[in-house]
Amino acid sequence: MNRQLHETAAVFLLRFTTYAIVGVVGYILLDIIRHGLPVINWAFLSEMPRRAGSEGGILPAIVGTLYLTLGTVAIALPVGIGTAIYLSEYAAPGRLTETIRLAITTLAGVPSIVFGLFGLGLFVLFCQFGPSLLAGSLTLACMVLPTIIVTSEESLRAVPQAFRQASLALGATKWEAIRTAVLPYSVSGIITGAILGIGRAAGETAPILLTVAAFFLPKLPGSIFDQVMALPYHLYILATQHPDTDKVLPLQYGTAFVLLAMVLGLSLGAILIRVHFRRKYKW
Amino acid sequence: MGRDRAIQIGFVGIASSSILVVALIFLFLFKEAAPFAKHPGLAALLDNQWIPVSFQKERFGILPLAAGTVLVTAIAMLVSVPLSALAAVYIAEVAHPLEREILKPFIELLASIPSVVLGFFGLVVLAPLIKQFFGLNTGLNALTGGLLLALMAIPTIVSVSEDAINSVPATYRNGSMALGASRMQTIWRVVVPAALPGILGAVMLGTGRVIGETMAVLMVTGNAALITANPLSPVRTMTASIAAEMGEVPFGSIHYQALFWVGIVLLLITFGLNFIARRISVRYGMMR
Amino acid sequence: MVKNDTPTGPTAIEVRNLAFHYGASQALFDINIAIPARQVTALIGPSGCGKSTFLRTLNRMNDIIPGVRVEGDILIDNENIYRDKIDVVRLRKRVGMVFQKSNPFPKSIFENVAYGPRIHGMNDKGQLGEIVEQSLRQAALWDEVKDRLGNNAVGLSGGQQQRLCIARALAVQPEILLMDEPASALDPKSTARVEDLIDELKTKYTIVIVTHNMQQAARVSDWTAFFYEGRLVEYGRTKRVFTNPKEKQTEDYITGRFG
Numbered sequence: 001m002n003r004q005l006h007e008t009a010a011v012f013l014l015r016f017t018t019y020a021i022v023g024v025v026g027y028i029l030l031d032i033i034r035h036g037l038p039v040i041n042w043a044f045l046s047e048m049p050r051r052a053g054s055e056g057g058i059l060p061a062i063v064g065t066l067y068l069t070l071g072t073v074a075i076a077l078p079v080g081i082g083t084a085i086y087l088s089e090y091a092a093p094g095r096l097t098e099t100i101r102l103a104i105t106t107l108a109g110v111p112s113i114v115f116g117l118f119g120l121g122l123f124v125l126f127c128q129f130g131p132s133l134l135a136g137s138l139t140l141a142c143m144v145l146p147t148i149i150v151t152s153e154e155s156l157r158a159v160p161q162a163f164r165q166a167s168l169a170l171g172a173t174k175w176e177a178i179r180t181a182v183l184p185y186s187v188s189g190i191i192t193g194a195i196l197g198i199g200r201a202a203g204e205t206a207p208i209l210l211t212v213a214a215f216f217l218p219k220l221p222g223s224i225f226d227q228v229m230a231l232p233y234h235l236y237i238l239a240t241q242h243p244d245t246d247k248v249l250p251l252q253y254g255t256a257f258v259l260l261a262m263v264l265g266l267s268l269g270a271i272l273i274r275v276h277f278r279r280k281y282k283w
Numbered sequence: 284m285g286r287d288r289a290i291q292i293g294f295v296g297i298a299s300s301s302i303l304v305v306a307l308i309f310l311f312l313f314k315e316a317a318p319f320a321k322h323p324g325l326a327a328l329l330d331n332q333w334i335p336v337s338f339q340k341e342r343f344g345i346l347p348l349a350a351g352t353v354l355v356t357a358i359a360m361l362v363s364v365p366l367s368a369l370a371a372v373y374i375a376e377v378a379h380p381l382e383r384e385i386l387k388p389f390i391e392l393l394a395s396i397p398s399v400v401l402g403f404f405g406l407v408v409l410a411p412l413i414k415q416f417f418g419l420n421t422g423l424n425a426l427t428g429g430l431l432l433a434l435m436a437i438p439t440i441v442s443v444s445e446d447a448i449n450s451v452p453a454t455y456r457n458g459s460m461a462l463g464a465s466r467m468q469t470i471w472r473v474v475v476p477a478a479l480p481g482i483l484g485a486v487m488l489g490t491g492r493v494i495g496e497t498m499a500v501l502m503v504t505g506n507a508a509l510i511t512a513n514p515l516s517p518v519r520t521m522t523a524s525i526a527a528e529m530g531e532v533p534f535g536s537i538h539y540q541a542l543f544w545v546g547i548v549l550l551l552i553t554f555g556l557n558f559i560a561r562r563i564s565v566r567y568g569m570m571r
Numbered sequence: 572m573v574k575n576d577t578p579t580g581p582t583a584i585e586v587r588n589l590a591f592h593y594g595a596s597q598a599l600f601d602i603n604i605a606i607p608a609r610q611v612t613a614l615i616g617p618s619g620c621g622k623s624t625f626l627r628t629l630n631r632m633n634d635i636i637p638g639v640r641v642e643g644d645i646l647i648d649n650e651n652i653y654r655d656k657i658d659v660v661r662l663r664k665r666v667g668m669v670f671q672k673s674n675p676f677p678k679s680i681f682e683n684v685a686y687g688p689r690i691h692g693m694n695d696k697g698q699l700g701e702i703v704e705q706s707l708r709q710a711a712l713w714d715e716v717k718d719r720l721g722n723n724a725v726g727l728s729g730g731q732q733q734r735l736c737i738a739r740a741l742a743v744q745p746e747i748l749l750m751d752e753p754a755s756a757l758d759p760k761s762t763a764r765v766e767d768l769i770d771e772l773k774t775k776y777t778i779v780i781v782t783h784n785m786q787q788a789a790r791v792s793d794w795t796a797f798f799y800e801g802r803l804v805e806y807g808r809t810k811r812v813f814t815n816p817k818e819k820q821t822e823d824y825i826t827g828r829f830g
Binding site for chain 1: 314404434557561
Binding site: 176 | 674690
């Protein structure tokens with residue numbers, strides 16, 4: 001009887017803890033939706049900010065974040081997929097492979113602000129790109145590289161060995177086998193990785209703080225050497241640097257909502273794509 | 284065959300770019316930080332005060348910043364490790380399979396909330412709560428920062444620990460159950476000990492994430508460079524110092540170089556933690 | 572040592588002193604065999620005897636495993652496929668392979684068969700259509716699938732999938748067809764169809780088939796090679812090997828005393 005009680009109490013404790021965490025996640029999301037959603041309207045999304053961001057919309061921040069993430073993926077995706085192909089299809093166990101893997105884990109653990117310092121030192125100053133879309137995208141690309149590599153490699157490895165063998169036995173070269181009998185069936189994983197990378201790039205503040213972000217720049221970028229505003233940085237500025245933070249609280253919530261919606265929407269998209277492709281290709 | 288060989292070499296080149304990036308990170312951090320070693324000398328980093336802008340004497344001791352990081356990290360881990368471990372056990376061992384399919388992604392969702400959004404939430408919701416609860420002048424202190432960071436560590440620790448618990452072979456469980464052990468006895472005496480290396484690795488990864496986190500702590504810790512163990516005191520972490528000050532320093536100045544040294548210390552700490560976590564997981568066969 | 576009734580007709584594959592190593596362990600020892608052209612040769616023996624490894628040396632599919640080493644000579648059309656500067660890709664085009672478990676790509680039936688010709692540079696739609704039809708006819712699958720060439724191959728039954736894989740191998744017009752237990756995953760009816768097919772195909776192709784099933788070896792093959800512990804123990808006309816084995820080990824195996 002005592003033992004039964006013990007068991008029930010333990011299960012209760014475990015369940016309570018888990019749902020407490022779930023509750024906190026839910027509360028955060030709800031709080032931002034509840035205060036953020038009412039602020040959202042067409043004007044907020046499509047207008048320039050006015051008076052240092054305390055009035056008007058957030059268009060340049062949205063556009064800036066969009067450009068930044070696109071630039072990031074354009075740079076990181078080819079390198080990430082190439083690395084994944086090497087690791088899954090070519091790499092023999094050995095020192096080079098070990099070193100590459102160690103480098104990837106190291107990159108995954110580098111604090112985002114350190115990426116910022118690195119981007120500042122290499123891209124902004126040494127390469128003389130200045131604080132710009134280009135410097136920011138390159139910095140973010142280095143940061144999201146591990147995400148893209150790991151997810152792409154997983155999906156390449158999930159393609160049955162039988163496909164490679166069938167292709168090789170028909171006289172395909174190794175690269176032809178990879179291109180025609182492996183890559184097409186790992187597209188879902190690669191897209192998932194790309195989207196997760198975009199999500200991470202879109203939400204990061206620290207690296208762009210030092211390499212691209214503009215405090216208040218009410219115009220759209222004209223070239224890759226321009227500075228841009230970005231949603232996360234805009235939120236940071238509104239929340240901490242504004243003389244009258246309480247007055248702009250609705251704008252903060254609105255910005256937080258748009259950023260959150262973008263990032264979570266991408267995560268959700270990644271999940272849906274994976275489900276869709278799993279149904280389409282079953283082997 | 285020649286073409287195939289060329290393609291293979293191309294892939295080796297692409298794959299090596301990760302190594303190149305890591306090398307460049309070390310190189311450029313040291314390059315920017317280097318002049319500091321000559322003047323005022325590395326010993327200046329061991330000062331017990333961080334006063335980078337002063338009319339009398341600037342002081343660049345990393346210790347108070349490191350102390351801030353340690354305090355905030357300790358709070359975050361004290362909160363997040365037990366909660367995450369319990370949640371991981373629940374999800375892996377107790378939850379209904381369908382429940383599991385929903386719970387895990389939901390908690391992982393927390394990981395994709397941008398840190399600036401969490402920081403914002405901390406600023407407008409959590410800090411006022413803390414201020415009221417403890418009757419303080421401000422809610423911007425180490426405790427608030429630590430709690431927010433705990434939120435960021437939880438998804439990492441839960442997710443990785445849950446995988447580790449899940450990969451404990453069913454034979455262990457069956458063996459224990461067959462001896463008449465209850466479910467809880469089996470979980471705590473057999474399953475969790477067997478998964479312990481994995482859970483430890485998860486905690487390392489979580490710690491790495493917490494130490495490197497910037498925006499949330501920058502927004503809610505109050506940013507006073509003090510050496511203190513009082514969780515209700517404002518502190519300034521290493522990451523927050525870089526983020527807050529780098530925007531205002533003249534490039535190439537001593538202050539600028541000192542901030543790069545802070546970055547190097549951060550990099551080395553997280554590198555060490557990741558290295559240990561990786562060793563643990565490679566050793567126990569949980570990573571390729 | 573090896574009791575051979577040497578084939579008298581033209582030889583498709585000539586193997587001399589073949590040895591095969593996986594890292595430190597040796598899987599094949601001093602194999603000598605002449606495989607006759609346009610006949611069916613069965614490779615039999617207990618699991619792990621090296622018959623599949625031997626089959627895979629013939630199109631160098633073992634190359635994709637790291638750490639293998641091959642000694643000796645394999646001659647196809649008087650060309651040493653290991654020693655000379657040979658193009659493995661061209662070799663595999665000439666020596667097709669069908670695997671134990673059918674492995675169609677999750678594409679349409681048409682695209683599966685057209686896969687080989689396409690990677691070898693054929694893009695003409697009409698020509699491809701002809702090859703696909705011809706290959707499917709040869710694989711005795713055409714009548715069952717001609718109205719749904721666009722359907723996904725994964726939807727076919729196990730037996731149909733395996734015949735599709737045979738058609739896919741035929742589409743690159745090989746001279747030799749290697750089959751690694753092609754019917755082991757099939758039901759008896761599908762197995763019979765594949766066996767009939769092998770019988771038809773041997774008029775045009777040299778076929779080497781690995782099988783676990785003694786009755787199958789007796790039914791479909793003209794020649795039988797018995798492998799045991801990495802060695803070729805006995806090789807001869809199927810009828811003779813099955814009715815009058817010269818080696819004790821062969822007799823024990825085919826009468827079911829081990830294996």
